[in-house]
Amino acid sequence: MSDDAVPESPAEVLEATLRETGLEWENPAPGSYVVTLPGTRKLATNVSLRIGAHSLSVNAFVIRHPDENDAAVHRWLLERNLKLYGVGYAIDRLGDIYLTGRLPLSVITPAELDRLLGAVLEASDGAFNTLLELGYASAIRKEYAWRVSRGESTRNLDAFARLTDTPPAED
Numbered sequence: 001m002s003d004d005a006v007p008e009s010p011a012e013v014l015e016a017t018l019r020e021t022g023l024e025w026e027n028p029a030p031g032s033y034v035v036t037l038p039g040t041r042k043l044a045t046n047v048s049l050r051i052g053a054h055s056l057s058v059n060a061f062v063i064r065h066p067d068e069n070d071a072a073v074h075r076w077l078l079e080r081n082l083k084l085y086g087v088g089y090a091i092d093r094l095g096d097i098y099l100t101g102r103l104p105l106s107v108i109t110p111a112e113l114d115r116l117l118g119a120v121l122e123a124s125d126g127a128f129n130t131l132l133e134l135g136y137a138s139a140i141r142k143e144y145a146w147r148v149s150r151g152e153s154t155r156n157l158d159a160f161a162r163l164t165d166t167p168p169a170e171d
Helices: 010-021 070-081 110-124 128-150 155-164
Strands: 024-029 032-038 044-051 055-063 088-091 097-104
Touching (some): 010 044, 032 110, 044 110, 055 110, 070 088, 070 128, 097 110
Antiparallel strands (some): 024 032, 032 044, 044 055, 055 097, 088 097
16 A cells, blocks of 8 residues: 555455455445354354444354353353453353454454454354353253164264263264
């Protein structure tokens, strides 16, 4: 950019960065973006990015309210918050778990957006199995027993084999 060039707006930087990433995204309203981050544990994480007057807010649903063990789940989230970049775990009035954050518009660059989206992906997808184990162990055990009783595959439950006291399925 030359010295007399007009700086790009945060929206222009965001849209150019999203185009370059190849991620699926949409712009449902001015200053509002929804980005789909593909995962390996969680199929996908939808991220809402909103450009405000002074900041970029980020919000992403992680997982619904735990069925059990709320205190351990919340403690794990709070401890994990100490290690996160740009976002933190939060719960809504129903107890559903989200990631939320806010960055000043002055720091919005392609590198910063990449770092932020990477942090969201790791905090959502990377933590997904741990959150399932902590908050849904009984449901996982019931699902496993039901599948075994019907002779159905348990392959997609292999990550939770230690909860079911069974070795992962063989290829």
